[in-house]
Amino acid sequence: MTNEVSLTQLAFMRPSATPMYRAGHLMLRAAYVVFLSAVFFGSFFVTLRLTEPKVASAPDNRSDAERLAAYPISDLSGLIKSAQDAKLILSRRLSGWVDAIYRIDERAVGINGWAVDPEGDSTPLEVLIFVAGQLVATTHTSGERPDVGAQKNIAFSVNFTCRRGDQPVVVVLGNEKQYVHLQSASCP
Numbered sequence: 001m002t003n004e005v006s007l008t009q010l011a012f013m014r015p016s017a018t019p020m021y022r023a024g025h026l027m028l029r030a031a032y033v034v035f036l037s038a039v040f041f042g043s044f045f046v047t048l049r050l051t052e053p054k055v056a057s058a059p060d061n062r063s064d065a066e067r068l069a070a071y072p073i074s075d076l077s078g079l080i081k082s083a084q085d086a087k088l089i090l091s092r093r094l095s096g097w098v099d100a101i102y103r104i105d106e107r108a109v110g111i112n113g114w115a116v117d118p119e120g121d122s123t124p125l126e127v128l129i130f131v132a133g134q135l136v137a138t139t140h141t142s143g144e145r146p147d148v149g150a151q152k153n154i155a156f157s158v159n160f161t162c163r164r165g166d167q168p169v170v171v172v173l174g175n176e177k178q179y180v181h182l183q184s185a186s187c188p
Helices: 007-013 019-051 064-069 076-085
Strands: 095-103 108-116 126-131 134-140 155-161 169-173 178-182
Touching (some): 064 134, 076 178, 126 155
Antiparallel strands (some): 108 155, 126 134, 126 169
16 A cells, blocks of 8 residues: 655645744744834934934033023032033132121021132122032122232122031122132131
């Protein structure tokens, strides 16, 4: 007895001829096409993103004081980092002193002192005061201080809100993107 199989029988036995095999093959092909399309479009958009021309950021036209005031400054190390971020330079020329800090009432304190740029042209300097990470006061130097020198625009005095024990950070800004920190006692 021989096992003879006709060509017609053989065609039905081949896996490629079964409908299930064909459906699976079509699904695999469709998945492959979807995958290749996703890779193509994904790489297209990634290439667009990487080769996109950089838009020049708008120049920061804010004053030095406005840029520095945008940072939460609560201590000297915070001032140094914030000043660097604001593109300010620690000055060797500017000098000053906080003469007094005194309590006015339960909420407010007053501070006075002097600041000078000995090589400057007597232009008023800007004084910023931060307490607990917030800008609480700004003022400009004005008036003379005979005990410091005969220059104009040296003295400053300003009132601000400060809780007892909080440490103010007093900053003087010069005219050439310079700053200096003035030591101050804690709020009384």
